[in-house]
Amino acid sequence: MDSAALAGLRRLLEPDGWALLEKLPPYSEDSAMRLSEGLRARGVDPELVAAALTQSRLRARATEKFGDFASGMLFTQAGLEQATRLSVGAHHARRYRAAGVSLVADLGCGLGGDAMALSALGIPVLAVEADEATAALATVNLRHFPTATVRHGDGLTLDLAAEGVDAVFADPARRAGGRRVFDPAAYAPPLPEVLGLRQDVPALGVKVAPGVPYSALPGDVHAQWVSVDGEVVEAGLWFGPLAPEGPGRxxxxxxxxxxxVLTESGDVSGTASGAPDAPARSAVVREIGEYLYEPDGAVIRAGLVARTAEDLDAGVVSDGIAYLTSDSPTTTPFATGYRVLDHFVFSLKRLRAYLRERDIGRLTIKKRGTAVVPERLRKQLSLAGDGEATVVLTRLAGRQSVLVVEPL
Known part of the structure; x- marks a missing residue:
């Protein structure tokens, strides 16, 4: 965090700064400049105005993750991007409650999202954050939870036994210089060091990026990929009493x-099976049927496409492509279904003619297994009709193809 941003946050924590922030109207990009100019004209310090409007904008964005709680919280841009949604944090917290733990060390607590979820269930939390400014914001965000304590420091140097900690949640930083870090060994702190904590505290949970490779998963982990309204947001690594399902994905x-919840052995009532680091099973390739299914991103990341295919009595449309097809319409929370109206080998000329003949002007383009760029294709098609359609660009039995579909 640069010095100007840090100074602005300090001003907001003063009584006059907090009062200004609380009096601001709901954030609007259209009126932000006018509001800023008005406050400065009334003699409000420009630095404080900038800090307050920045927080107002971040609070508006944070509503997606924190709901009504966002209006009373403080954020940084980087902290908000990595923060756990409260809906997901609630599922984390339920694992700790079910395990009967007495004190959770939240290492790398960030802005305090997971600590809030744990505290809401009455679970005492020691939240540790290495960045001083972020720790200060977490203190503000957790001010209404008496069972939560925030400490500035390096979580890996914490004497867990001396603190009475019997469970750990860790959320290592996955950004450096504003860019995402994909190598788990380059997390801060590195994932292997975090995983070493389970030697002292078996009840360990770790939030990692959804793209974590199976090769980075130890054999005793239950790895769970999470999607919210169709967007894959994280993978959680759970150990010991926090993973009653047992090792697997x-x-x-x-x-x-x-x-x-979907596991290799079935739904939530089943237990995980198979090695967490094992390659995903392959589904049988089938000719395109009357229906197409697009598995949820969490299902794909967890390597459960073949499991979903079995449940749908379906097969994949081509090797390595996570689109499923069958001749039966089935409703499942793990895949979005479409009725196949038509399909043919991909050709720009043929696709353009097909859509123009049907007066299509609004086109939804989905793709998998093809290098076609949807926005570029949309310009090349130059559509101007009144109708709308959905097309899927993918491979059928290895050939670049177009499927015309409608959602079930």
């Missing part, structure tokens, strides 16, 4: 108020 699909 699963997908947690959150849609609205509903939660669905």
């Amino acid at each position: 699963s997908a947690l699909v959150l849609a609205g108020d509903e939660a669905h």
